[in-house]
Structures are given as structure tokens and as C-alpha cells.
Amino acid sequence: MLQQTRWVFFCAAALVAGAAQATDVAVVGLFPGKAVLVIDGGRPATLAVGRSTKNGVKVVSVQGEQVIVEINGTRETLHLGQRVVKSAASTEAPTVNLTADSRGHFLAVGSINGAPMRFLVDTGASMVALGRADAERARIDYLKHGRPSVSQTANGMVRTWVVKLAEVNLAGVTLHQVDAAIHDSDLPVALLGMSVLNRMEMQRSGDTLTLRKRY
Known part of the structure; x- marks a missing residue:
């Protein structure tokens, strides 16, 4: 090959x-x-x-x-x-700068448990949301370790499993033990919900969104 x-x-x-x-x-x-x-x-x-x-x-x-x-x-x-x-060393809090796309959406690249991931910033999501395929790539055994739940989506209520993500990395900013909802179907992109955004300071200026790690 x-x-x-x-x-x-x-x-x-x-x-x-x-x-x-x-x-x-x-x-x-x-x-x-x-x-x-x-x-x-x-x-x-x-x-x-x-x-x-x-x-x-x-x-x-x-x-x-x-x-x-x-x-x-x-x-x-x-x-x-x-x-x-x-x-090599900095006293400033780690930051991420994102630029809105033509539809006004903020997309970012990062990783979950070391697996590369593409995120859509979604302040309407209570936590990070992943589809089944993304969860498998990140080696998340949600059926074994997840807590059964349901989530409200544009298409109604769907079945999910709530888990703790060991590590979420967003353009160099790393968070540990992050709540996430795993959908038993594929999603077009992982949603960066409030379980991450609540741990960031968010500041928007025009088409730029700055996320600064708080803890």
C-alpha cells in the first residue's frame, strides 16, 4: 500500500x-x-x-x-x-483565540484523551457532547462506565451516557475530569459545552472569541 x-x-x-x-x-x-x-x-x-x-x-x-x-x-x-x-515559562493564564466562520460559529481543534478532535463552541450545551464514533476514537467505554441519561436536542430527546473525560485539550489549554454526554449515534462535530466553558473566561470582540483558563 x-x-x-x-x-x-x-x-x-x-x-x-x-x-x-x-x-x-x-x-x-x-x-x-x-x-x-x-x-x-x-x-x-x-x-x-x-x-x-x-x-x-x-x-x-x-x-x-x-x-x-x-x-x-x-x-x-x-x-x-x-x-x-x-x-518556556509564563505567568499569564493559558488562552485560546478563535475566529468565527461565515455563519458566526466558533470552531476549534483540540483533543480528548489524546485523540484529535474538532469542536464547535456551544453555550447552549450543558456539557461537552460527543458522538459514538468520536467516543470510540477517544477510547471512552461509555456503556461500561457512563451513567444513562437523556439530552434535549433540536430533534427532541435522545439517549446519552454521562462520563468524566480524563483530559480535554483545546489549542494547548488542558482541562482534566470534564463532564461529557456521549450520544449513541454520530455527531457531525463535538460540542464544546459549559462543562468546559464554565472553567474559562470568555471575551468576544467582533469575530474573535478569547477563552482564558480560570482553573
């Missing part, structure tokens, strides 16, 4: 290292089980899942065109072609 490898090349000017005591990471290639990263403007380095560099950058998981990397102890979910600069 042919393995298709995707590469994105950057001009040198786009890879200038950040300020002192910061780590600059760009994703320039992804293929099964490995990621090709440019760190601090250096030469591309191929890292397998679980491997770390001397700079403290670790590849946690790779799926499709997304990679979860750990930089200075903080996890980031990056797409092919994305770049992030993380300070």
Missing part, C-alpha cells in the same frame, strides 16, 4: 525563531506515526510518536493532517503547515 506523504515547505523568513526563552515549532510534514518539524528555524527533524528533541518538543500523536506536540510541558494540536511559538 502506498503511503502518501504530505509536505509543506516554508521560506526561511517564515521560520525565524521567536524571542529568547521561547520555542518556535512549525509542522512541515506528516505521515503515519511520524511528524516532520522545524524547531527554532533549524533543519527539518523527523520525530516518531513518543520521541522528544533536546529542545523539549515531543510528538504525542499523529492523525491525518493533525499532530499533537508537547512544548515546554504544554500540548498543542497543530495542522500541517501551522507554526506556534511557546514561551
Whole structure:
């Protein structure tokens, strides 16, 4: 079976290292089980899942065109072609900046229990909501460990199971022990409900929504 490898090349000017005591990471290639990263403007380095560099950058998981990397102890979910600069230490609360799409919806990429996930911010949802397929990818045995419940949706009441998510990561902001409702059917996207948003300060300015971790 042919393995298709995707590469994105950057001009040198786009890879200038950040300020002192910061780590600059760009994703320039992804293929099964490995990621090709440019760190601090250096030469591309191929890292397998679980491997770390001397700079403290670790590849946690790779799926499709997304990679979860750990930089200075903080996890980031990056797409092919994305770049992030993380300070080695900061006294500021972790923040996430989201931009509204053409319909005014705020979408974000992140992970649940290390499994890459796409979220839709939904202040009308009391907790994070996942479809069956997403729950299986995140290795959540909701039939065994979940509490049977029901949830109100646009199509009426549906059967769900309430569970505790061990870890939710949203663009580098990590929360633990998060309540979630698992639907016994697939959802087009995971809903980022109030069990996460209540632990954030939310500030909207035009088409930008800023989420700042409170606890």
C-alpha cells in the first residue's frame, strides 16, 4: 500500500525563531506515526510518536493532517503547515483565540484523551457532547462506565451516557475530569459545552472569541 506523504515547505523568513526563552515549532510534514518539524528555524527533524528533541518538543500523536506536540510541558494540536511559538515559562493564564466562520460559529481543534478532535463552541450545551464514533476514537467505554441519561436536542430527546473525560485539550489549554454526554449515534462535530466553558473566561470582540483558563 502506498503511503502518501504530505509536505509543506516554508521560506526561511517564515521560520525565524521567536524571542529568547521561547520555542518556535512549525509542522512541515506528516505521515503515519511520524511528524516532520522545524524547531527554532533549524533543519527539518523527523520525530516518531513518543520521541522528544533536546529542545523539549515531543510528538504525542499523529492523525491525518493533525499532530499533537508537547512544548515546554504544554500540548498543542497543530495542522500541517501551522507554526506556534511557546514561551518556556509564563505567568499569564493559558488562552485560546478563535475566529468565527461565515455563519458566526466558533470552531476549534483540540483533543480528548489524546485523540484529535474538532469542536464547535456551544453555550447552549450543558456539557461537552460527543458522538459514538468520536467516543470510540477517544477510547471512552461509555456503556461500561457512563451513567444513562437523556439530552434535549433540536430533534427532541435522545439517549446519552454521562462520563468524566480524563483530559480535554483545546489549542494547548488542558482541562482534566470534564463532564461529557456521549450520544449513541454520530455527531457531525463535538460540542464544546459549559462543562468546559464554565472553567474559562470568555471575551468576544467582533469575530474573535478569547477563552482564558480560570482553573
